[in-house]
Amino acid sequence: MFFISIININRYKFNTFQPFYIQLNCNSTLCNNNSNNILDSFLKDNKLKPVYLYxxxxxxxxxxxxxxNTKDLSGIYLIFNKITGDYYIGSAATNRFYARFSNHLLYFRGSKILKNAVRKYNLSNFVFLILELFPEIVNKENNKKLLDLEDFYLKSLLPNYNILTEAGSSFGYKHTELDRIKMNMNYSIQRRELIGNLNRNKNIPIETRLKMKEKALARKKISFSEQGLLNMKKNSKAIILYNLDYTIFGEYLSIVEAAKSINCSEKTIRRALKTEKKILKRRFIVKYKE
Known part of the structure; x- marks a missing residue:
């Protein structure tokens, strides 16, 4: 039988924001004291003072x-595995805490490492904590401050569920379009080398090898100048993603960049752009930047 219980908030020292600790307790035959001890030790050892804990x-x-409880709030959250003591840290823009919670733990749209852990250990063995609230409404101008705060927690606590060791961006600044073009070029080279490794053990006649070598030497090497890469970038249109309340979620240099940031296909965004209301995934409004 489950019931709601408000835990004594004097158990933790909180920051200047309103302290709140809520736990949905199970009866004593189901509770795991050891897992709670792991969480308590983690908070104590790292001197953490969560604002909310669920x-x-x-x-x-x-x-x-x-x-x-998290409506209109923004800040830093932590997802904790009570069985292993592993955890994930992230940031949420204004009114995005629940979206982060549901994407990571219900819909598995975030970290693959975290997704696999939830499937293995069961959602009931995870805790969702809000470590710190951001004092401003997050927008394009002050988003860097939120990311700096996230970066501080990432580098201080070194969460092993995070793939990146540096804060990403809620506003699409993970990579510039130039970086993406260069990475695609490098990937093509790596793929060719991989295919080459697979073929190295095959017995190819000497005459065939010589012909292949001649063709390879005669092939022109493709290289792009910085200006050429910039010209490629100009062929793509910048877009802006809005939350449904028309606050800006992110600005992106291209549809490709936006699609990778919110984990959806380019076709989905293009279809939304062609519609009258331009609703994307029932969560965003997408428009070309004028």
Whole structure:
């Protein structure tokens, strides 16, 4: 039998924001004291003072509480595995805490490492914590401050569920378009080398090898100048993603960049751009930048 219980908030020292600790407790035959000790030790050892802490994430009641309590808030969150002590750290823009929670733990649209862990250990053994609230409404101008705050926690706590060791961006600045073009070129070279390695053990006649060598030497090497790469970038149109309340979620140099940032296909974005309301994935409004 499950019931809601407000935990004594004096158990932790919180920051200047309103302290709140909520836990959906199970009866004593189901609770795992050892897992709670792992969480307590983690918070104590790292001197963390969470603003919000939610357990029993598998319950609908918990999810509704998270949605209600985090409305219009932004800041840094942590997802903790009570069995292994592993954890994930991320940042959420204004009114995006629940989206981050649901994407990572319900829909598995975030970290693959975290997704596999939830499937292995069960959602009931994870905790969702909000470590610190960001004091401003997040926009394009102050988003860097939020990322700096996230970067501080990443480098201080070194979470092993995070693939990146440096804060990413909610506003599409993970890579510039020039970087993406260069990475695609490098990938093509690596792929050719891989195919070459697979063929090295095959017995190819000497005459055939000589012909292949002649053709390879005669082939012109393709290289692009910085200006050429910039010209490629100019062929793509910049777009802006809005939340449904028309606050800016992110600005991107191309559809490709936006698609990778929100983990959807380019075709999905192009279809949304052609519609009258331009609704994308029931979560965003997408428009070309004028």
């Amino acid at each position: 357990e029993n994430l598998h319950l609908d009641e918990t999810r509704k509480t998270i949605l209600k």
